[in-house]
Amino acid sequence: MVTLIETQTQDYATVTDEVSTLVDLADSPVRDLNQALHGAADGQSWTVENPGGKHSLAVGINAAASVTINGHAGYYAAGMHQKGEVTVNGNAGVGLAENIMSGKVHVKGDASQSAAATGHGGLVVIDGNAGARCGISMKGVDIVVGGNIGHMSAFMAQAGRLVVCGDAGDALGDSIYEARIYVKGTVASLGADCIEKPTKAEHLAELAGLLAAAGRADNPTEFKRYGSARNLYHFSVHNSTSY
Amino acid sequence: MCGIAALQLRNPLLHSQMGSLLSSMMCQIVDRGPDSAGLAVYDTPGLVSGNTSTLSLLGKEQGLPTAGIAAALENLLPASAGTAVKVVGDTTFVSSAVDTELLAKAVSETLPDSTIIGRGEHVAVMKSVGHPMDIAAEHGLEAMSGSQGLSHTRMATESAVTAGGSHPFSVADDLCLVHNGSFSNHATIRRDLLREGVVFDSDNDTEVGARYIASRLKQGDTLEEALTNLGKVFDGFYTLVVTTADSMAVVRDPIACKPAIIAETDDYVAMASEYRALASLPGIETARIFEPEPGKVYTWSL
Numbered sequence: 151m152v153t154l155i156e157t158q159t160q161d162y163a164t165v166t167d168e169v170s171t172l173v174d175l176a177d178s179p180v181r182d183l184n185q186a187l188h189g190a191a192d193g194q195s196w197t198v199e200n201p202g203g204k205h206s207l208a209v210g211i212n213a214a215a216s217v218t219i220n221g222h223a224g225y226y227a228a229g230m231h232q233k234g235e236v237t238v239n240g241n242a243g244v245g246l247a248e249n250i251m252s253g254k255v256h257v258k259g260d261a262s263q264s265a266a267a268t269g270h271g272g273l274v275v276i277d278g279n280a281g282a283r284c285g286i287s288m289k290g291v292d293i294v295v296g297g298n299i300g301h302m303s304a305f306m307a308q309a310g311r312l313v314v315c316g317d318a319g320d321a322l323g324d325s326i327y328e329a330r331i332y333v334k335g336t337v338a339s340l341g342a343d344c345i346e347k348p349t350k351a352e353h354l355a356e357l358a359g360l361l362a363a364a365g366r367a368d369n370p371t372e373f374k375r376y377g378s379a380r381n382l383y384h385f386s387v388h389n390s391t392s393y
Numbered sequence: 394m395c396g397i398a399a400l401q402l403r404n405p406l407l408h409s410q411m412g413s414l415l416s417s418m419m420c421q422i423v424d425r426g427p428d429s430a431g432l433a434v435y436d437t438p439g440l441v442s443g444n445t446s447t448l449s450l451l452g453k454e455q456g457l458p459t460a461g462i463a464a465a466l467e468n469l470l471p472a473s474a475g476t477a478v479k480v481v482g483d484t485t486f487v488s489s490a491v492d493t494e495l496l497a498k499a500v501s502e503t504l505p506d507s508t509i510i511g512r513g514e515h516v517a518v519m520k521s522v523g524h525p526m527d528i529a530a531e532h533g534l535e536a537m538s539g540s541q542g543l544s545h546t547r548m549a550t551e552s553a554v555t556a557g558g559s560h561p562f563s564v565a566d567d568l569c570l571v572h573n574g575s576f577s578n579h580a581t582i583r584r585d586l587l588r589e590g591v592v593f594d595s596d597n598d599t600e601v602g603a604r605y606i607a608s609r610l611k612q613g614d615t616l617e618e619a620l621t622n623l624g625k626v627f628d629g630f631y632t633l634v635v636t637t638a639d640s641m642a643v644v645r646d647p648i649a650c651k652p653a654i655i656a657e658t659d660d661y662v663a664m665a666s667e668y669r670a671l672a673s674l675p676g677i678e679t680a681r682i683f684e685p686e687p688g689k690v691y692t693w694s695l
Contacts, residue, residue: 203421203669222668222682241682243668244652262684263649281684282649300649301687 169195170218176200180207190215190234203243208236211253225262228255231272244281247274250291263300266293269310275364282319285312288329294364304331305341313360315368323376331376332357334368343382349375395560395573396422396546396666397653399634401641401693402539404660407675411437412537414674416529418663419544421670423525425573426546430528431520431559433511433569433636435541440486440517445475446493448500449511449518449563450485451556455504462487462503469499482532483521483556484510493566508557508594513567515540515638520559540695543636545571551579551598558595562603567638570606572599573651573666574630582626602627606635620644620690634664640694649687656680662693 173183175198183198184206190196192214198221201207205224208217212232219227222240231250241259250269256277263281266274269291276284276293282300285293285307294313301319304312307329317335324341330353331344340346349357349371357370398418402408411434419430434440441447455462459478466476466487476489485507489496493512500507511518519532525546529535545560552558561569576582579598582605587593591604602623609619616635620642623633630650635642643664645653656663656671658680665671674680685691 202672203667205669222672224667224669241668260682260684262652262654282687302648 170197171195172197172199174199175202175204175207180204183207184209187211187213187215187217192233201240205243211236214253222259223257227257231255241278242276246276247272247291250274260297265295266291269293271310273360273363279316285310285329288312292360292363294360294366296364296366298335301338302341304329304344307331311356311360313357313364313373315366323378325382326376326378328378330356332360332370332373333376334373337374337376340376343379344376345379347375347377349373394425394548394666396425396670397544397571397573397632397634397664398422398666398670399541399543399571399636399641399643399664401541401636401662401695402660403662403695407660408436408540409538411539411542412534415542415544416526416534417673418665418670419529419534419546420526421672422544422546422666425666426548427524428549428554429520429522429547429556429559430525431510431518431545431547431561431571432529432532432534433516433518433541433543433561433563434534434537434539435515435567435636435638437517437537437539440481440537441513441515442488443514445488445490446496446512446514447486447488447517448493448496448509449516450487450500450504451508451510451520453480453483453485455485455507457504459485465503466496466499469502470495482519482528484517484519484532486517510557511561511563511569512565513563513638515567516563516569516636518561518563518569520561521556522554522559540639541636541641543569543571543634551575552596555595558597560599561636562597562600564600564603565607565610567636568603568607568610569636570599570603571634572602573632574646576602576627576629576631578628598629602631602633616640616642617690617692624688624690632666640692642690642692643685644690645685645687647688653685654682655685655691656682657693 190213194215196217198219201221203224209229215234224243226245228236229248235254238257242261244262246261246265247255250272252272256275260278277296279297284299284303288307288310290309298316304323308327314333318337320338321341323344463478474489521528560571563569576598579601632651632653
């Protein structure tokens, strides 16, 4: 008997901009920015200039605030994101929105490897390409990638949805549990226990919702759905000599 | 970890800024490898000159004063070769208008304990132990001009923190290799190369990579073919940058364990471990920025 981990459509945080606080990282440290953001109140807005690829920008935000980063972010941008919305007008480095819990993170350029790794909830939108291991061990996060994703994406993905409007690299969804993957382009290869599955009306509806949440106009019927064959769930006695 | 920053200047007008640009890139990758560092610069006036072989020797102390080394070498080399010796930072440079092989032989006879860390007509190699920016400053990187530059900040894992274990490894004329990662089967490949007669300077895994590439190039491979062959033979994690007199190559292992990012404009090709090392380059706002694909060899020629 297989127990399904339920994935529900979530309401992503929407933040109203009022007055934006400007932070220029050319002359102030990242730590000051993050500490100020940890003290942010709901509804506040922040604009970060000259990020210069610095690491750990806007991590651990726990208020419904909006943060706009104008430029490229380094490693672990918007990590442990809890509430609110982070927008990167540029590229993001390794580990974008790692362990995101809820809220929204939007990268207008490309993201490096391990984007949204271990994410529990919320929405991560990458308009460009994502590198290897996108959504690795995802646990409920929704990810929409406008371009391609690299190899080993959605490895051991447990819950959540990964939408890829371009192509997927090798070993997609290796050892996947109950996350759902939608790919519009080609898949270089599927990982162990990941198979193509029929796309039913309910899937088209959830895909349409995710594309709309990401602000995309792609046609849901052009995607294929992939998920777990559920053959790795239980120990097989045939493998008893393998250990 | 380990940090890499490399720059190939396509626009000759930028040559005078090579050192300051490379220095600005390097200071952003210090965190990735603060124990030791190395530099390779190409066509830098004052360090190398055309039709002259230059050897870079590890350390400023060679057991003899520079005038003594020059005098001893002059006895072994043609008088017309204009043999010269000078110390820059922690590196001794020996130059002479003879074949590199002949100069290396004369240096080995004169200074049997010396380690040659760079050779060729175009490249000068400097490496040492300590804070990478101190090493760069001691060698005067900021003021150097040149056509290409390569820097590496090391966090040692496979062998000891020594100047000899620092990158780049330069084991054939004008060829340099830097590596972020670790090779797991380097001992096996080292034994194969030893049987072919290859001589090693260190216990370092990256030196095996450099010797392998040099061996492949000697057998007629192009740089691209040599790196493709390396991918078939070497196991482990790697992002590699290889430079020659007029080209630069980047390759990552097939599962892309180690980071790399490239920025390309009409004026230059720059590669670094992280974007922050590229952030201050001129025209970066409009550069084509991408991460190299796993297992794919990228090459650019001047």
